[in-house]
Amino acid sequence: MTEPSTPATGAPGARRVKGRRRKPHTTRRKVLLSTAWTTAALAVLGGAGAGYLYFQLNGNLTGVDIDNQLRDDDRPPNVDNGSLDILVMGSDSRSGANAKYGQDQGGARSDTAMIVHVYEGHKKASVVSIPRDTLITRPDCPGRDGGTAAGGQRQMFNTAYEVGGPACAVKTVESLSGIRMDHYLEVDFTGFKKLIDTLGGVDITTKERIDDPKSHLHLAPGPHTLDGEQSLGLVRTRHAVGDGSDLGRIQLQQAFVKALIDQVKDVGLFSSWKKSYDLADTATSAITTDSKLDSVKDLAAFASGLRGIGGGDMKMVTLPVQYDPADPNRVLPQEKADAQVWAALRADRPIPASATEDSAGDKGSVGAVVDGG
Template identity: 70%
Template sequence: MGDGISSRIRGRGTRRGKPGGRRRATVIAAWSAAALVLVGGSGAGYVYFKLNGNLKGVDINAQLGGDRPADSGDGSQNILVLGSDSRSGANAEYGTDGGGARSDTAMVVHIYKGHKKASVVSVPRDTLVDRPACTGSDGTAEAGRRLAMFNTAYEVGGPACAVKTVEQMSGLRMDHYIEVDFTGFKKLIDTLGGVKITTTQAIDDPKSHLTLAPGTHTLDGEQSLGLVRTRHSVGDGSDLGRIQLQQSFIKALIEQVKSVGVFSNPKKLYDLADTATRAITPDSQLDTVNKLVGFAGGLKDLGARDVHMVTLPVRYDPQDPNRVLPLPAATRQVWTALKQDKPIPASATRDSAGDKGSAHGVVSAG
């Protein structure tokens, strides 16, 4: 089946202030749903070419060249998953602003050797990092910048700059890149038939347009999008609290994908594959159905219990409580563990602001 799981991106050689007018969304389904629903779904003839035609890849290799971390060579994989907050096209209903698209959500997904377990590191969008020099989408050079917000890497240089920034931060080579937009996320959840979750407290957030009573709910696409955007009525109202909701939701999503029974329903499988391939922008090593199917085959055994999710260890910036700064020693622990294909130690996140929020436990799989 194409290049399969071995295909990689290769180079050559809150406290929280007012959120402003931005209505941000998070797309966290890409690596689980977009991959898992494609297993066994390539088909032939019209179906094959239809799904292939939905995919538009990004050639990270050509843009970054050879000045990158080395491949691990141990069978593990690192995938950068981004959710873009572009307001163009159908996404315009989620608000407008004067800036370009930014990476609303970033997750570094590490698939351990053997592909039976994974760790996911959420990188807060407001993390202040040293952004490397990049080439902009119009071909112009973008100078590097110290203490830039992480999500501006995507804004100034698109997917390649986001990958370059993560690789510089972590010392890990990103083997793949997957991006999903707002509208694609909603459609994917609706096509899946919704995601069942349980809330332990009421959620009423006018900013994300979501109102839920305590109890069990099957969320449609619009409600799911609202949930992963919610922060004002849960915990301390920070973006770090919202990340905790996102992490809980993705586990519920993984369970839903594995239990929906699409493989015995060809139409359901095709509809999901069609929606997923429209929703994502992958790297050029995953931009055909065969490549995606091979990639998905390496993830199909992962369940929610096999996925360990953490937030990059951070503290609030004393100069600006709307920004966070990485905790140097703790972040080194995280990246070193993944580089060595080992579990992330609990000590790495013990003192992190991202691990202390009160949004943990508010949402669980239904």
């Protein structure tokens, strides 16, 4: 997730964060995701969305009518083969409750971006992470001010959300992939923290020491139960693991997310209506969806269809990239390898291993730093 500016000493968020050591036989395996995994968490709500909850929670949801903002003849064809493609994003806006994570630069960017492809039958999925610093050709998009946001070459991927919001992010992903997005889901820093806290924390094991003053995270090797603030620090960490790049951080996020998805199966929310309501209230307040999912009924039905997918059923890769020779802080798409990835998903087939074998994005062992509880 996007690296924040370091708060001044004494500023909110500048405290040292210590993970609580987990009891050896804890049963509190309560978890959620960071972005893509909002869907997995909401699947838990499948049986709790009727009647009272529907009327109380429906007003929490924020929907964006992306289809109305984009011209249908300027998008990939809407292929109905039983699969689903979902753009899941983390927003890094530094305004409002997110101000503690750095200065507001005048607009939000896509902090995390993942294309989740759910295969026909909805038993398996592939997830493609797009590095935020990838230099792409961004298409012209509907702008935030109602006009047109001009595209251009060598534009950082995460500027699409900045200049045009969800609609521009969707159009940019569709331009890259040739795949029409069926749905859009977004969660921000504050929403992510609240989801984790409502679930009671997430159990993880760190195999190496993590000390990152920029994300305010300090964890010794061993088991921990992380609260929302600490979990956010972990998925934003980059300087304390691997080579300090954003590619390493994506690997860490992917490993963390797979552990969370497996743990969410043990949440046991239906033992308490209050617990179910608290999670539903937090989750529906934390996310922004496309207009097809902006009711509790539609969102719960959608998520329930994905509840059988566990961490072991997901193939997670980073879009094949290479470091930009002109700027080591940027990466460039590997066009032939990327084409393999997108062609596989368009055909509803697994991503071939050959597509990522030469990519800078899936090298290294950052993912081994964190294991599920």
